[in-house]
Amino acid sequence: xxxxTFGRQRPVRFNLIMLEKINTPEDLxxxxxxQLAGLCEEIRRYIIECCSNNPGHLGSSLGAVELIVxxxxxxxxxxxxIVCDVGHQAYAHKxxxxxxxxxxxxxxxxxxxxxxKISESRYDAFGAGHSSTSISAALGYSYAARLQxxxxxxxxxxxxxxxxxxxxxxxxxxxxxxxxxxxxxxxDNNISIDKNIGGIHNHLxxxxxxxxxxRLKDKIWNSIGEGRFREKMQKMxxxxxxxxxxxxxxxxxxxxxxxxxxxxxxxxxxxxxDALRRLRDIKGPRILxxxxxxxxxxxxxxxxxxxxxxxxxFNPVTGERIAGDRKADRYQDVFGEVLLDLAxxxxxxxxxxxxMSTGCGMNILAREIPERFFDVGIEEEHAVTFSAGLAAxxxxxxxxxxxSFSQRAYDQxxxxxxxxxxxxVLCFDRAGLVGEDGATHHGCLxxxxxxxxxxxxxxxxxxxxxxxxxxxxxxxxEGGPFIIRYPRGxxxxxxxxxxxxxxxxxxxxxxxxxGDGRFAVITAGPMASPALEAAAMIEKESGVxxxxxxxxxxxxxxxxxxxxxxATGNVLTVEDGSLxxxxxxxxxxxxxxxxxxxxLRGLGIPDEYIRQDKQSSQRSECGxxxxxxxxxxxxxxxxxxxxxKILENQN
Numbered sequence: 017x018x019x020x021t022f023g024r025q026r027p028v029r030f031n032l033i034m035l036e037k038i039n040t041p042e043d044l045x046x047x048x049x050x051q052l053a054g055l056c057e058e059i060r061r062y063i064i065e066c067c068s069n070n071p072g073h074l075g076s077s078l079g080a081v082e083l084i085v086x087x088x089x090x091x092x093x094x095x096x097x098i099v100c101d102v103g104h105q106a107y108a109h110k111x112x113x114x115x116x117x118x119x120x121x122x123x124x125x126x127x128x129x130x131x132x133k134i135s136e137s138r139y140d141a142f143g144a145g146h147s148s149t150s151i152s153a154a155l156g157y158s159y160a161a162r163l164q165x166x167x168x169x170x171x172x173x174x175x176x177x178x179x180x181x182x183x184x185x186x187x188x189x190x191x192x193x194x195x196x197x198x199x200x201x202x203x204d205n206n207i208s209i210d211k212n213i214g215g216i217h218n219h220l221x222x223x224x225x226x227x228x229x230x231r232l233k234d235k236i237w238n239s240i241g242e243g244r245f246r247e248k249m250q251k252m253x254x255x256x257x258x259x260x261x262x263x264x265x266x267x268x269x270x271x272x273x274x275x276x277x278x279x280x281x282x283x284x285x286x287x288x289x290d291a292l293r294r295l296r297d298i299k300g301p302r303i304l305x306x307x308x309x310x311x312x313x314x315x316x317x318x319x320x321x322x323x324x325x326x327x328x329x330f331n332p333v334t335g336e337r338i339a340g341d342r343k344a345d346r347y348q349d350v351f352g353e354v355l356l357d358l359a360x361x362x363x364x365x366x367x368x369x370x371x372m373s374t375g376c377g378m379n380i381l382a383r384e385i386p387e388r389f390f391d392v393g394i395e396e397e398h399a400v401t402f403s404a405g406l407a408a409x410x411x412x413x414x415x416x417x418x419x420s421f422s423q424r425a426y427d428q429x430x431x432x433x434x435x436x437x438x439x440x441v442l443c444f445d446r447a448g449l450v451g452e453d454g455a456t457h458h459g460c461l462x463x464x465x466x467x468x469x470x471x472x473x474x475x476x477x478x479x480x481x482x483x484x485x486x487x488x489x490x491x492x493x494e495g496g497p498f499i500i501r502y503p504r505g506x507x508x509x510x511x512x513x514x515x516x517x518x519x520x521x522x523x524x525x526x527x528x529x530x531g532d533g534r535f536a537v538i539t540a541g542p543m544a545s546p547a548l549e550a551a552a553m554i555e556k557e558s559g560v561x562x563x564x565x566x567x568x569x570x571x572x573x574x575x576x577x578x579x580x581x582x583a584t585g586n587v588l589t590v591e592d593g594s595l596x597x598x599x600x601x602x603x604x605x606x607x608x609x610x611x612x613x614x615x616l617r618g619l620g621i622p623d624e625y626i627r628q629d630k631q632s633s634q635r636s637e638c639g640x641x642x643x644x645x646x647x648x649x650x651x652x653x654x655x656x657x658x659x660x661k662i663l664e665n666q667n
Contacts, residue, residue, distance in 0.1 A: 032058050039114050041088040041139070052089065052285045056081045059108050060313040066120055067107075068332040071452075072130055075311040075324045076175070077107035079205050079283070083306060084108035086288035087171060087201070090296055094139045096169035099154040101178045103131030103144035104325075105203065113139035123452035125629035130453055145456020146421065147394045148181030150174045151188055151200060158196045169296065170197065176204040177371060180393045191301050192273030199295055200274070200303045203282060205310045205321075266305075275302040282306030322374060344509035347502045348445055350480045352377025353513075354487050355414055356384055362491060364412040368392065370399040376416040376445045396421050400428035400440070407438040412491060419444040419459025419501055426465065429497065434471045437496040441487070447476070447501035448541070448592030449621065449635055454628030460621045462501050463540070464597030467571045471496035473522050474571040476541030480512035482568070488517040495522075503542050503592060505631060523572035527580075531563035535649065536581035538565045540591040540599045543640060547590050550645035560653060573602050582612040586652055588619065590645055592635070595620030615655060619648055 034051065035058040038044050047055065059081050067074045085108065087098050093113075100106045110128060111119055115137065121127025132140040142153040154172035161168040178184055179202065191198050266276030277295060280287045291304055310325075311317025316335035317324035329338040359365040359381060366388045373379045373391050382389040392399050396417055403413035417425065422444050433440045447459040466474050473496070477483040483502055490498040528544060529551055539547045544566045551562040563584065565577045581587045587607075591599040600618030607614055619639050626634050635641050639648060 032062060034058055035062060035111070035116065038112060039116070041093050041112060044085070044088055044112055047089075049089075049286070049289060052085055052289070056085055056285055057313065059085070059111060062111065062116075062119075063107050064314055064332050066122065067327075068330050070120065070122060070124070071326065071328045072107070072122055073104040073326050074314075075317045075321050075326075076102075076104035076205070078314055078317060079308040079310045079312045080105035080173075080203055081108045081312070082283050082285045082288050083173065083201060083203060083308065084112065086285060086292050087173070088112055090289060090292040091169055091171065094141070097141040097154065097157045097171065098139075099142045099150045099157065099170070099172045100132050100144055101150035101172065101174040101184075102147045105173065105175070106132050106144070109139070110137075113137055123454070123628050125627065125633065127628075129628060131456060143456075145453070146424065147178035148174070148184035148187075150178075151184055151191060151198075152186070154198055154200075155187060155191045155194070155196055158198045159194075162197070169199065171199045171201060173201045173203060176202065177394050181395055182397050188269075188272055188274075192269075195273065195300055197299050198301050200301075202278075202303055202305045203308055204279065204305060205308045266303075269303050273301055275300065276305065277302065278305030279307050280304070282308035283312050342506050344506040345480060345512070346377075346506055347480065347483060347504070348375065348377040350377075350483050350507065350512060351416065351443060351445070351487070351502075352380040354484050356380050358487060358491050359385055359388060362412060364410065365491060366390065366406060366411050366413050368399050368403050368406070368413055368415040370394055370396045370417060370421070372416065372418060372445075375418070376443070378416055396425040397428050400425040400442075401432045403440045403442075404428070404432040404436065404438050407433075407440045408436070412439065412441070414441045414443060414487075414490075416443040416445060418457070419447040419462045420450075420457050422459075422462060423465070429466070429472075430469055433497045434469045437471045439494045440497050441490040442497060442499045443487075444499065444501040446504040448503045449626060449631055449638070449640075450504045451631035451634065452628050455625035458621070458626060459501065460594045460626075462499070463570050463591065463593040463599060464601065466499055467597070467602060469497075472571060473498045473569065475500050475520075475522075475569050476567075477502055478508075478539070478541055478544040478566050478568070479510050480507035481510050481515040482520070483507075484512050484515060485518050485520050489520045489522070492519065493522070501541070501593075508542075508545055520568060523569055523574055525565055525567040525569065525574040525577045527563065527577070528566050529562070529564035531584070532561040533563075533584055534560050535562035535586045535653070536565065536584045536588070537562050537645070537649070538567050538577065538581055538587065538589045538599065538603060540567050540570060540589075540593070543590040543592055543645075546640065546642040547645055549642035550649060553642065553646045554649050554653075558650075558653065562649065567599065570599055570602060573606065575606070578603060578606050578610075582607060582610070582614050584614075586615045588617050588645075588649060588652060590640065591618075591620045592640060593620055594623075596623055615652055617648060617652055619645060 034055045060078055063077055115128060118128050123130040129136055131145045133143050134140055150172040154170045158170035269276040280291050282288060295302060295304055309318060310321035327337055355367055367378045367381045368390045369376055369378045370392055371394045373382055392402060399415055403415040406413040444462050447462055450457045466472055475486050477486050486500050529548055537547045537551060547564050551564050555561045567574060589600045589603050595618050598620060600620055604616060607616055621638050
């Protein structure tokens with residue numbers, strides 16, 4: 017039994033009468049259609065109850081309940097493939113496919129991934145996490161079924177935001193031209209139901225999906241035969257149909273070769289079932305446009321969809337969000353405040369983000385200087401090239417992209433920014449390990465990916481003040497692209513607001529701890545703090561006093577620091593990025609090319625995908641906390657001692 021409230025209702029008590037009996041979609045299909053509305057409400061209540069204590073992506077999943085229920089009810093999953101885009105809307109899907117109890121541990125270390133994952137369930141047709149992938153993947157499934165002689169259905173579920181992504185548009189173009197048997201569900205939760213949702217529209221929708229109508233239509237076109245006359249007639253009919261039935265909604269899709277149906281109320285289970293049943297057996301590429309309500313069924317989430325997209329912990333009865341204990345300001349807030357201040361001082365500065373204005377802190381600039389703020393939607397590639405154009409035109413763009421999502425714009429960063437040596441500031445938020453969102457969202461590859469790019473500066477601040485000063489440095493730098501990567505979450509708690517702006521010279525790091533010349537630790541970004549703690553531990557227990565350096569710039573790298581470190585004979589690199597190719601790779605390359613013979617080791621993110629967990633736990637797993645760093649230092653010192661004894665014995 018659960019206690020919860022919805023909208024403005026008083027708290028209510030309820031049992032999960034139907035949901036507790038459903039372990040597979042086969043169980044779902046045993047229900048009568050008139051029972052499904054009640055089931056949808058039970059699913060919503062369960063999602064709210066679970067997410068109130070174990071945070072996740074709430075709003076999108078609440079809005080998509082009827083769609084998910086309808087798809088599993090009408091289609092024969094898992095043989096028929098449902099490919100969800102991004103995965104924010106997939107909670108009902110997980111609950112209905114044998115993971116109801118496991119959902120209580122959603123996004124936890126030994127629990128479910130927060131997104132669809134092939135290895136997790138046979139009902140997860142394709143993994144997600146980034147946007148705009150579903151159409152291409154579902155099209156691949158459609159072709160695979162046809163080539164293997166199967167009649168499996170292929171369904172892509174994509175949101176209106178993800179549909180603007182370049183990959184989605186490429187998939188649409190290919191799918192429409194291919195005439196493949198694919199159904200696309202457009203989950204549009206950005207606008208309310210408009211005047212097309214009405215009696216006349218519903219009647220026309222039923223007419224155009226009726227098998228008898230479709231058979232008659234095909235018979236008529238076949239009787240006309242091929243040729244220019246048929247083409248002209250079809251063009252005229254399509255134009256008339258689009259203007260009457262679809263208005264501006266369907267014209268675009270039909271121009272690509274799709275049959276367009278809708279929009280329908282995606283939160284009306286009867287309307288969803290009716291449309292899906294009619295569309296199930298229609299062949300060729302087709303799109304069902306559904307209008308859903310973000311946060312459907314829960315008042316706070318309906319009223320503020322941005323905040324309740326991923327609200328953190330909250331009281332399910334009152335809707336009050338439960339704030340976590342912050343030891344310091346978040347890096348995203350530092351970025352937002354500093355960007356606004358720099359923009360006030362320099363009229364050339366503009367901010368660009370691909371639909372992450374609140375998450376990255378750029379909403380502050382949007383509020384105060386809206387004319388110099390650009391949210392381009394979920395379009396990372398466009399965001400970068402748009403920034404390149406702004407830079408070429410004399411502006412100073414700060415383009416903020418989550419590190420993991422920057423991978424999508426890799427070509428644009430190389431071809432459009434770096435190759436032309438344009439002064440674009442690329443700020444990669446959520447660098448390193450990000451916590452509960454897991455492998456799809458870790459920003460592990462940025463240092464390794466961008467270090468080889470000619471003309472690029474790659475930097476990593478160790479605290480809030482360094483982020484402030486690196487942003488200031490980047491605002492004055494005209495030598496080409498300037499990358500600043502920084503982690504998710506809170507900083508070190510330094511007094512960054514009262515710190516003066518200063519230029520941090522590219523290629524110049526800093527010695528944070530002078531040792532006794534027997535050991536050196538070279539750190540990047542937030543790894544400086546645990547490295548300093550580990551060095552103090554080692555000195556206390558062994559008498560060896562390690563030096564600790566903040567390299568600050570992975571490219572260009574501070575060679576004077578590398579020379580000082582090499583002189584100790586024992587060098588450990590510590591980074592919150594991929595061990596392969598990042599800071600460790602840069603130091604190893606230098607040591608080898610310079611002929612230095614050192615006991616060199618590295619700590620970083622290993623060559624594997626780190627599963628979801630608390631960010632602190634993930635860092636501990638990778639040895640990136642004080643305990644892990646001191647253990648590696650201890651191991652290196654033991655190795656050095658044994659090696660010295662061997663040499664002494666040989667002499």
